[in-house]
Amino acid sequence: MPVEIDNKIYYRTAEVCREVGISRNTFFRWIREGVIQDVANVDRRGWRLFTEEDLARIKGEVNKIRPNAKIAIL
Numbered sequence: 001m002p003v004e005i006d007n008k009i010y011y012r013t014a015e016v017c018r019e020v021g022i023s024r025n026t027f028f029r030w031i032r033e034g035v036i037q038d039v040a041n042v043d044r045r046g047w048r049l050f051t052e053e054d055l056a057r058i059k060g061e062v063n064k065i066r067p068n069a070k071i072a073i074l
Contacts (some may be wrong), residue, residue: 003049010041010049019055020062036061 002009011019017027030036036058041049050058 005043005049008051010051011055012050013048016050016055016058020059022062030061 002011002015004010013024013027017024022030027036031038039048039050039054041051043049
């Protein structure tokens, strides 16, 4: 469930993963590999807080189409 802090809505990692349709493992791998950038906001526990803009950016990455490098072009 999103949280409201200073009149702004934030989402936590599990909520973002559920919303965009990826696993937490994929999410953290994408951060490690630089596919998506980490967020700028964390709470006092160090948990990531995602804005609507962050969510839209990650959704955009999830919906990208790329060529399959394993198939040779004839």
